[in-house]
Each structure stands twice: as structure tokens, then as C-alpha cells.
Amino acid sequence: MSVGTAIYLDDLHVGQTFTSGEFALDAQQIIDFARQFDPQPFHLDDAAAQNTFFKGLAASGWHTAAITMRLLTSCVPIGSGVIGAGGDIQWPRPTRPNDSLHVVCKILDIQPSSSKPDRGMVTTECLTLNQHGEVCQRMVSKLMVMRRPQ
């Protein structure tokens, strides 16, 4: 599929995989996000973070989730948008300053809607990996995807 082509429910199949580019994260981005949305010592200050569960500055899980969304919008070109109804999210390890993140998103299931023939629900597994190939976030979520407009 060529880059830039909008895709629809009809173009998806189970097992299909999308891989994003890299997102470079630094300490200042971690701190800026935390000041706005998750102002706890282990997300704000490396020295203060040493004596916490994280033993050093770590990104808020919600920052990792937001970066994951940014990467998904750039690599999953669904014509009707990447629209999630919800899902299950886990953070097996923290995201750290100077991590470079990318996302691998795999289609697990496709269910055409029985009541609305113009759409379907697509279950995806999205892994957010750091530069060592370690999983920082695993998310299984349901996306609402439209069929190609007639």
C-alpha cells in the first residue's frame, strides 16, 4: 500500500501490521508533560525521583500513551481517522529520558457492525518499544473503522 493512501475497513485484514517511525523523548518533554498532567516527583525531577519506586526520572504513563497516539496517527492511515472506543493498557516498564520510541500495531480481529453496515470494530494490539526493543506500553484497543465511502 503506498504511503499517503487512505485505508478503510475493506482494506484491513487480521495479522496486518503497521510500524511507525521513531519519537525521540528527552527529559524536558517528560517534565513539561508532567507539570501539566501528572505533577509527581518521579516525573518532574531526576534527583527527587532517585528515592522513589522509579529510581530516576520516568515519563508519566499517560505521556507514553499520548506519544503512542501521535505515532499511530502517522502510520495507520485510516480514512475516517484513528478512533478508539477504549481498551486495555499496560506499562511493563517506564519510559526514560532519551528513549527513542516506536509503535508496532497489529490487527487481531475485525468485526463488521451488524446494526450499522457502513462500519466495523477492529481490535488491535499496539506495542510501544524503546531503542532496546523493550516494551514500554502494551495496549489492546478497539477502533471504530468506516467502510470505504461509496
Next chain:
Amino acid sequence: MSVGTAIYLDDLHVGQTFTSGEFALDAQQIIDFARQFDPQPFHLDDAAAQNTFFKGLAASGWHTAAITMRLLTSCVPIGSGVIGAGGDIQWPRPTRPNDSLHVVCKILDIQPSSSKPDRGMVTTECLTLNQHGEVCQRMVSKLMVMRRPQ
């Protein structure tokens, strides 16, 4: 429990509820978050959003999640921090410009760790409600909570 008192695993019980203050959201905040993390038309521009699934400007679900975290850090004063291992998140309806959000967080279950006696896993349900009392986000998540330091 007086405001400002740090609480620990020992202080929590099933059924306990924490209610946050209000967070006032406006269109500019929605657009600023979306530009950074979820640059899709329905999160960036009200006119462009009219012809989409959302039929008007809507906040990214990850923005609602981030605001929820901000509210939780202000109303759940766990001494070791509000540290989530993951959970299940759903957005039954969009968050809109000029919504005022608050969070109600209820403790569903408490499991002391069998291998690490200084901590436990606490399951919570956090509802993020708008000014009409409608649920914009429901999250069931597991928090790692330390016992009171000896």
C-alpha cells in the same frame, strides 16, 4: 481524613471514594493537546470536525485521560504516589470544549503483595464526569501502593 495527609495501603478500604475538584476545558486546550499528540481533524478544528464521526470539536481521549490523571494526583494523596501498572479505559462519550470535568475514584479491591510485604495492588474505578454528570471516561486500573514506612 484531613486534606494534605499522606495515605498508605493501611489507610485504604474497599468502597472508599475520592472526589476531585473541577477542571475547566476549552477549545484552545483541546487543540493544543491534539497538535502535539493526536493531530486529527476532529480534535483540531471545529468546522472540519462537523463532517466526522464526532460532529464537532472533541478532545482526544488521551487528553481526557491526562486530565483525569491531573485530577487524581490532586485528590488521592497516596504517600508513595499514584502509580498505575495499567488498566482498562473506555470513552463512552466525547469530551467537548467548555466541559468542566471531575473525577470520582472508588476502591474496588485491595491485594497485599505476597512476595513484597511493603506494598500491595489496589484496584480502582475512576469515572471522569462532565458538568451534566455524564461519564466521559471509565477506567478500572491497578495502582501499586506502599505500606506506611516504619
